[in-house]
Amino acid sequence: MASVRPPAQDWALRRAPALEEFEVLADAAFHRLPNRFKLACEGLIIRVEEFPDDDVLEEFEATSEFELLGLFRGRSLAQPDSLHSGQFPNMVYLFRRPILDVWAEGEETLGDLIRHVLIHEIGHHFGLSDADMERIEREAD
Numbered sequence: 001m002a003s004v005r006p007p008a009q010d011w012a013l014r015r016a017p018a019l020e021e022f023e024v025l026a027d028a029a030f031h032r033l034p035n036r037f038k039l040a041c042e043g044l045i046i047r048v049e050e051f052p053d054d055d056v057l058e059e060f061e062a063t064s065e066f067e068l069l070g071l072f073r074g075r076s077l078a079q080p081d082s083l084h085s086g087q088f089p090n091m092v093y094l095f096r097r098p099i100l101d102v103w104a105e106g107e108e109t110l111g112d113l114i115r116h117v118l119i120h121e122i123g124h125h126f127g128l129s130d131a132d133m134e135r136i137e138r139e140a141d
Contacts, residue, residue, distance in 0.1 A: 017110070022096045023048045029115035034139045037122070044074075044125060045091045046118070052095055066098045070117040072124035092121040115140060 017025060026048055030038065051065045062068055074090030094117055103110045116137060123133040 016100050017096075019048055019050065019096060022094075022099075022114075025111055025114050026094055026118065029111055029118050032115060032140050033119065033122075034136060037136055040126065041122060043089055044122065045089055046094065047091055048094045048096055050095070050097050052093070052098075066101050068095055069098050069102065070094050070121040072121045074125065090125055092118065092125070094118065094121070 026046055030041075030046060052060075052062070052068045052071060056062075056068065056071060057065060060068060071093040072090070073093065074088065094114065099113060099117060100110075103113050106113070108116070119133050119136050119140070123136070126132075128136075
């Protein structure tokens with residue numbers, strides 16, 4: 001769905017949301033997800049960072065810090081043995097600047113783009129297929 005862009009003069013007054021504002025948008029996107037999906041996310045932590053760190057960029061052989069929009073870290077529910085002593089909790093990272101870069105070049109609203117990345121990364125937690133994630137996005141609309 002294409003969004004309607006405001007007149008050019010309105011863009012002169014716009015600014016990208018700060019990290020804290022982006023966290024509010026991510027929280028709102030999470031709360032718009034289907035209830036059964038949210039309930040299954042118990043214990044999952046969602047963090048917003050400016051960019052992926054150097055270790056992540058190297059791990060994914062990224063050629064730019066703008067290449068990754070999000071990341072799931074932890075043990076997928078599709079894997080056996082859910083939590084071991086000393087294991088960090090499952091986390092989804094949303095990378096603010098790369099997401100803003102994609103948003104600035106596209107037609108999608110920022111909230112919809114954040115929701116898309118969030119569903120995709122949480123989908124890794126559940127071991128979902130792309131088709132499953134697309135269905136959840138349709139249900140969240």
